[in-house]
Amino acid sequence: xxxxxxxxxxxxxxxxxxxRSVLTIxxxxxxxxxxxxxxxxxxGAERIILSQIEGMGAxxxxxxxxxxxxxxxxxxxxxxxxxxxxxxxxxxxxxxxAPYITDIAPAVIVSDKVxxxxxxxxxxIFGWSAEFLLSMGNVELERGVAFDDTxxxxxxxxxxxxxxxxDELFGLDDPIGKQIRIGNKSFRVVGLLKKKGSAAFFNxxxxxxxxxxxxxxYLTGKNYFQEVMIRAEGPQFVKKTVEDITATLRExxxxxxxxxxxxxxxxxxxVIDQIGTILTALTAFLSAVSAISLLVGGxxxxxxxxxxxxERTREIGLRKALGARNRDIMAQFLLESxxxxxxGGVIGVVLGLFLGFVTAFGLxxxxxxxxxxxxxxxxxILGIIVAAGTGLIFGIYPARKAAQKNPIEALxxx
Numbered sequence: 001x002x003x004x005x006x007x008x009x010x011x012x013x014x015x016x017x018x019x020r021s022v023l024t025i026x027x028x029x030x031x032x033x034x035x036x037x038x039x040x041x042x043x044g045a046e047r048i049i050l051s052q053i054e055g056m057g058a059x060x061x062x063x064x065x066x067x068x069x070x071x072x073x074x075x076x077x078x079x080x081x082x083x084x085x086x087x088x089x090x091x092x093x094x095x096x097x098a099p100y101i102t103d104i105a106p107a108v109i110v111s112d113k114v115x116x117x118x119x120x121x122x123x124x125i126f127g128w129s130a131e132f133l134l135s136m137g138n139v140e141l142e143r144g145v146a147f148d149d150t151x152x153x154x155x156x157x158x159x160x161x162x163x164x165x166x167d168e169l170f171g172l173d174d175p176i177g178k179q180i181r182i183g184n185k186s187f188r189v190v191g192l193l194k195k196k197g198s199a200a201f202f203n204x205x206x207x208x209x210x211x212x213x214x215x216x217x218y219l220t221g222k223n224y225f226q227e228v229m230i231r232a233e234g235p236q237f238v239k240k241t242v243e244d245i246t247a248t249l250r251e252x253x254x255x256x257x258x259x260x261x262x263x264x265x266x267x268x269x270x271v272i273d274q275i276g277t278i279l280t281a282l283t284a285f286l287s288a289v290s291a292i293s294l295l296v297g298g299x300x301x302x303x304x305x306x307x308x309x310x311e312r313t314r315e316i317g318l319r320k321a322l323g324a325r326n327r328d329i330m331a332q333f334l335l336e337s338x339x340x341x342x343x344g345g346v347i348g349v350v351l352g353l354f355l356g357f358v359t360a361f362g363l364x365x366x367x368x369x370x371x372x373x374x375x376x377x378x379x380x381i382l383g384i385i386v387a388a389g390t391g392l393i394f395g396i397y398p399a400r401k402a403a404q405k406n407p408i409e410a411l412x413x414x
Contacts, residue, residue, distance in 0.1 A: 036383060084225045101241060105129035124208070127216060132229055144176045
């Protein structure tokens with residue numbers, strides 16, 4: 001039998017029971033929709049995180065104290081490690097130790113509140129370099145100036161604040177030149193950051209940046225750093241700079257066994273690779289969980305096809321009596337199964353793409369995230385293929401049963 005006649009016969013059979021056909025493909029629709037939505041959201045999350053990392057520049061290197069964390073429980077140990085101190089920073093600034101370092105900015109985390117004339121707010125407070133922060137490209141000043149190395153060396157009491165901090169403390173007043181208090185220390189606001197919204201790792205709108213030397217002397221009382229941002233002359237010098245940093249710190253800390261390093265180094269490409277791997281694995285896991293509904297839908301298709309075969313036993317017998325071969329009967333019912341699941345796949349893909357777009361729009365508008373909709377081309381193609389494959393796999397057995405029916409017994413079937 002020619003394919004067009006088989007397709008016409010299969011379509012006629014499906015149209016005879018439209019309600020049953022629609023209910024049959026619900027499991028397929030739900031499964032494909034869930035997978036499409038998860039992949040779209042996963043790709044959007046990966047893009048926004050990687051864009052924030054890439055904005056820091058490929059030449060950026062991050063030095064952290066403590067041993068490299070291997071699991072969630074290791075991060076607390078890293079946070080409170082005191083292995084990176086001022087002498088390490090001074091050694092790395094010397095050209096004979098690390099000739100390709102162009103900028104180095106230690107960071108101190110301050111856990112405290114900010115207040116102004118009775119108004120209190122708890123933002124993210126960092127003792128850092130304002131110039132390094134602004135040079136990353138993702139953060140800009142709206143008004144005022146950035147404190148410089150002179151302010152850092154003199155332990156100046158100056159601060160740059162984010163837009164939300166300004167709103168919470170000053171309302172509609174201009175914060176520039178005003179005195180705020182962090183702990184028991186007064187700071188003069190010299191700069192206001194442009195409103196940015198949530199980024200991948202922090203929200204600049206909720207940020208207060210002060211000189212790290214001031215933070216150490218007057219707020220934390222600690223002489224070590226939680227993080228050091230380093231910039232090499234260019235991406236091509238990153239590998240050599242990492243080697244220089246490692247050699248310098250091992251010599252200072254009297255470390256001969258690499259397994260006993262009390263610091264670890266991350267590069268932008270390394271972080272990008274790690275995050276990409278984690279998000280890919282998470283998306284695959286969630287997609288696998290969602291695919292369970294495809295299995296349920298496939299079983300539903302097989303059961304409905306068995307019912308269809310039973311109801312149309314006399315039709316099968318009549319067609320065989322008129323000369324239809326086993327493979328013609330099998331092709332007809334197998335094609336019905338594939339058409340059903342492919343219809344479900346197409347509907348699921350369209351619905352998943354629509355929900356993905358709505359989700360991306362909602363996240364960007366209502367959560368103030370720079371979330372861009374990602375069209376999952378690979379998942380779209382895979383969704384159609386998987387849907388067709390589901391119909392093929394779960395339709396083979398009922399189609400085979402239909403093809404094996406004895407024509408005489410089939411004609412006698414009541």
